[in-house]
Amino acid sequence: MDGYSVAAVFAVLFGLAIGSFLNVLIHRLPLGKSIVTPPSSCPHCGARLRVYDNIPILSYLILRGKCRSCRCPISPQYPIVEGLTAALSLALFIKFGPTLQYILFFLFCAALEVISLIDLHHRIIPDVLSLPGVLCGLVAALLLGHISFISSLVGAIAGGGSLLLVAFVYERLTGRTGMGGGDIKLLAMIGAWLSAWSLPLVVLIASLVGALTGLAFILASGEGFRTRIPFGPFLSLAAVIYLFFGPLITRWYVGLLS
Incomplete structure (x- = not known):
């Protein structure tokens, strides 16, 4: 791939990573909770998410939308926010370039x-x-x-x-x-x-x-x-x-x- 294509892929990955963080903000800010601690956990059973269970979109698909520990459903909002943020990142990159x-x-x-x-x-x-x-x-x-x-x-x-x-x-x-x-x-x-x-x-x-x-x-x-x-x-x-x-x-x- 040429340099522009690599940068575009990076923009998508960057958007996915930020989208995962946005989910934390959406959940914790209205509740007055810290956005730093504790680490991400299941809202149902409180089990801490492993690193490989916190990969944007991919983890949700692998787990079939359920917590690994308690098997309670995970809100589809999480992958939707991650995907939307990635799409916005790519669209803005196409519009403005690496600036x-x-x-x-x-x-x-x-x-x-x-x-x-x-x-x-x-x-x-x-x-x-x-x-x-x-x-x-x-x-x-x-x-x-x-x-x-x-x-x-x-x-x-x-x-x-x-x-x-x-x-x-x-x-x-x-x-x-x-x-x-x-x-x-x-x-x-x-x-x-x-x-x-x-x-x-x-x-x-x-x-x-x-x-x-x-x-x-x-x-x-x-x-x-x-x-x-x-x-x-x-x-x-x-x-x-x-x-x-x-x-x-x-x-x-x-x-x-x-």
């Missing part, structure tokens, strides 16, 4: 992945991810120059401020909380990484996908509009879509209007 931009945007996407899964499971977005994510977005603008620092700063302020205004107006009109503080900080983080110009399209995509998904959940659950749908995963998905296809979608939309 600092690839590394930093991979960390951005990995953070969005963790935020999405935690929000789905617990209906929270940890400040320990979103607030440092805003600062990292500002630093990335300085290091990469993909957007100006001012654009990054305005994106953070506009992202957080716009959802804060929406939440304030909704609560005034209905007397109910409609937008969590975590979503506000998440959009501030996305704005810091992708600039204020990305926000209209990100919010539009998130709203459309969220509305369709929410309608499906409402019909399936039978709880009517009392069903609470986390918005964080849709904001995260929209941010990744914008990262890869934002300019293309914008040109298509402008061409459609003209």
Whole structure:
């Protein structure tokens, strides 16, 4: 294989390894547990995982999705997260090549992945991810120059401020909380990484996908509009879509209007 192919394989392996660590974050952060100790173990029987039982995706397939010790089922979320992280790593490598931009945007996407899964499971977005994510977005603008620092700063302020205004107006009109503080900080983080110009399209995509998904959940659950749908995963998905296809979608939309 040539050098580019070897680097692409490394990007996949790197994504698999980081995906395994993301599973630890997804499980432990909402519970307030250390992400360092104790070592990985079965959530059912507490048996520590051997090194060869902790190989991303492969171990899950060999064990047929069950713990070696107690034979209880292992959530398919583990290989899904590992595979998705590997796919994101490869896609970002193809887009940016072996550059600092690839590394930093991979960390951005990995953070969005963790935020999405935690929000789905617990209906929270940890400040320990979103607030440092805003600062990292500002630093990335300085290091990469993909957007100006001012654009990054305005994106953070506009992202957080716009959802804060929406939440304030909704609560005034209905007397109910409609937008969590975590979503506000998440959009501030996305704005810091992708600039204020990305926000209209990100919010539009998130709203459309969220509305369709929410309608499906409402019909399936039978709880009517009392069903609470986390918005964080849709904001995260929209941010990744914008990262890869934002300019293309914008040109298509402008061409459609003209």
